[in-house]
């Protein structure tokens with residue numbers, strides 16, 4: 657069975673590269689922007705085209721596998737993670753970046769069996785960085801091994817987060833209160849690439865010590881979660897409990913020390929779950 661997953665991973669890498677070409681080509685043209693849950697939750701024809709390309713190709717090669725895809729769920733497919741081999745796909749993570757040609761846009765493909773991630777592929781397609789991880793085999797960027805930062809003092813740390821796509825004033829207040837608390841620890845700085853997947857790869861690369869966000873979806877973080885843990889990092893919920901990929905909340909850090917220090921400062925809220 658192990659070889660099957662390696663075949664699937666090789667296919668995911670090839671598909672992510674092909675999807676990246678589609679994204680780069682689309683950036684040369686006008687992008688027709690549509691909205692989903694609210695006026696700042698954006699989608700383009702390229703998101704839909706890339707997701708279709710990936711799902712069709714996987715269906716041909718692995719006809720029994722299941723899918724959770726951002727645009728399929730937006731179109732009404734159920735979002736339930738079962739024990740079956742499941743591809744968890746974000747065709748463009750960083751759609752708002754893509755719309756504005758802000759240069760961090762990723763194709764994210766995670767693969768889970770028995771609700772456990774087996775491999776993760778994040779292709780940051782404008783940087784041409786292919787991040788990969790296979791359970792038990794480490795994490796890599798363009799073939800080079802990744803290792804999280806060894807810095808355990810949060811006051812010497814750089815933290816990544818995002819503002820998300822909710823403009824509900826109560827949610828925005830909690831996002832700002834968390835941000836204020838963390839800035840005032842104080843930390844060296846707070847950054848955000850505009851894509852959860854890339855933020856997680858920055859944790860895995862040691863460029864930031866941690867990333868946290870509330871309001872993300874399973875397809876934003878599935879692949880990145882394995883890349884972080886295979887690079888030596890830790891994952892947890894924003895209340896310090898075990899990570900639940902469907903809960904829409906995450907802390908990904910270089911160490912338990914940094915993660916648990918951030919958890920104290922996060923003003924947590926619970927967005928509606930992905931599987932509800």
Ligand code: LIP
Pocket residue numbers: 726746748749750751752818819820821822850851852853869871872873876
């Ligand atoms: C985005 C995430 C980002 C978050 C946005 C959005 P999309 O994913 O990667 O971290 O802040 O609200 O969910 O929609 O570009 O795939």
